[in-house]
Amino acid sequence: MIKAFENYEVWFVTGAQLLYGGDAVKQVDGHSKEMVDGLNDSGNLPVKVIYKGTANNTHEVEDIMVAANADKHCIGVITWMHTFSPAKMWIHGLQKLQKPLLHLHTQYNKTIPYDTMDMDFMNLNQSAHGDREYAHILTRLRKPRKTVIGYWKDAKTQEHIAVWERVCAGWADAHDCLILRFGDQMNNVAVTDGDKVAFEQVFGYHVDYCPFSTVMTYFDKVKDEDVTALVHDVYFKQYTVKDDLKDEKSEGYRKIWNSAKAELTIRAVLEDFGAKGFTTNFDDLGDANVEETGRGFDQIPGLASQRLMHDGYGFGAEGDWKSACLYRTTWFMSQGIEGGTSFLEDYTLNFDGDKTSILESHMLEVNPDISEEEKPRLEVHFLGIGIRKSQTARLVFTTKQGRGITATVVDLGNRFRLIANDVNLIKSKPLPKLPVASALWIPEPTFEVGVGCWMNAGGTHHSCFSFALSDEYWRDFAEIADVEACIINKDTDYEQFRKELRWNEVYYMLNKSLR
Known part of the structure; x- marks a missing residue:
């Protein structure tokens, strides 16, 4: 983390739902925490990422976005759909969000486990599915955002996030300038x-x-x-x-x-x-x-x-x-x-x-x-x-x-x-x-x-x-x-x-x- 940006933070929100049961959401939550820790430990991001949990319904999405607006330390929000997150539940929250937005299209697993993949794995790991649903509503709402596509551990993916974080910091500074x-x-x-x-x-x-x-x-x-x-x-x-x-x-x-x-x-x-x-x-x-x-x-x-x-x-x-x-x-x-x-x-x-x-x-x-x-x-x-x-x-x-x-x-x-x-x-x-x-x-x-x-x-x-x-x-x-x-x-x-x-x-x- 760059010392100049030490008072800033970026929030990370994972999209999910309860259709697949509470145990599935717990796995989503665990994967998300590991990913956020990995991003912060990479040394490639100038602003610390704070995990804000999974959003499983309209009210949870809206509460997180309203809180992001009110938090003076939060300069942007990263969203990622680990599994299928029906996009209509994001409408009200996205309409209220006033902070910069990054849509991260990634996946917890780097590769497909061909020999062991079953329906439970398919239901849980649906970024290819959920992120497209989510991207549609962003486009439908004409919501300005940055889209970063790539594996979350790759340096190239992290570098794109780092650029956006610096711009978010500049944007926050401009609003107090x-x-x-x-x-x-x-x-x-x-x-x-x-x-x-x-x-x-x-x-x-x-x-x-x-x-x-x-x-x-x-x-x-x-x-x-x-x-x-x-x-x-x-x-x-x-x-x-x-x-x-x-x-x-x-x-x-x-x-x-x-x-x-x-x-x-x-x-x-x-x-x-x-x-x-x-x-x-x-x-x-x-x-x-x-x-x-x-x-x-x-x-x-x-x-x-x-x-x-x-x-x-x-x-x-x-x-x-x-x-x-x-x-x-x-x-x-x-x-x-x-x-x-x-x-x-x-x-x-x-x-x-x-x-x-x-x-x-x-x-x-x-x-x-x-x-x-x-x-x-x-x-x-x-x-x-x-x-x-x-x-x-x-x-x-x-x-x-x-x-x-x-x-x-x-x-x-x-x-x-x-x-x-x-x-x-x-x-x-x-x-x-x-x-x-x-x-x-x-x-x-x-x-x-x-x-x-x-x-x-x-x-x-x-x-x-x-x-x-x-x-x-x-x-x-x-x-x-x-x-x-x-x-x-x-x-x-x-x-x-x-x-x-x-x-x-x-x-x-x-x-x-x-x-």
């Missing part, structure tokens, strides 16, 4: 805007505005000695810093010190509000006369954003609250898996045949977790954008190479669409005159198809990247949220993808009417 907006969206930008009320209805995230006047009350309370300690005891030890920037009389040191004060300010606000993420806007940074008054950020808090992303806070630049929400979930689901995550933005293209790629970066805000350097460089350079045009600190590095996935959510007016694209990060050449953190990637299946599908789907120029996740995570997340998922990978065909976008318009209109 406050994002603070320090400033509004960038003026006239469409894709980062959207309906916050509908977004909370669908995904659970709560997004609030925090005036910069409020931020300044925390800024004024930050102690100079705490800022100096952060600079010397953390920044100068964790990062590569040139000697001239360590000179306390230099402008570079002062800019690093100012960045540290911005970090402590934002941390204090987030902790006090109980927020799990934030957005910034380079046009809203406090007192416009900061050089004279000393009240405000002397430049956008890039270094603070980089370090706060490392600690799991959601972040979106230019007021992009949807990315701040999704980044928090990206990071949360990735805990305990090697690789790293970051907010990124598409910047510029490098046309080079089969190696045509996109430079990913942002002005300052890229998570050092994806750096190929053990100690990123802490540097100070001029940034001439927004309300402040001045020198500012940032971590500079190039990213690791390898395969990852990037994701975004867009508001289409009548629904939300989740878009994810497998990408391959490649080695970048040095950028001596562009002192920012950057990545260079080739979208799958090819640059032309990957970019074309992303753009046809209405994808953003901001996205949330992870080395640790796969498209299975985002498919599960979209299934739980009951939103459209557009996955772009090595198997994607451009024209087929465009057709599916059109089909999806019809599907989601009809699906809504059926409910």
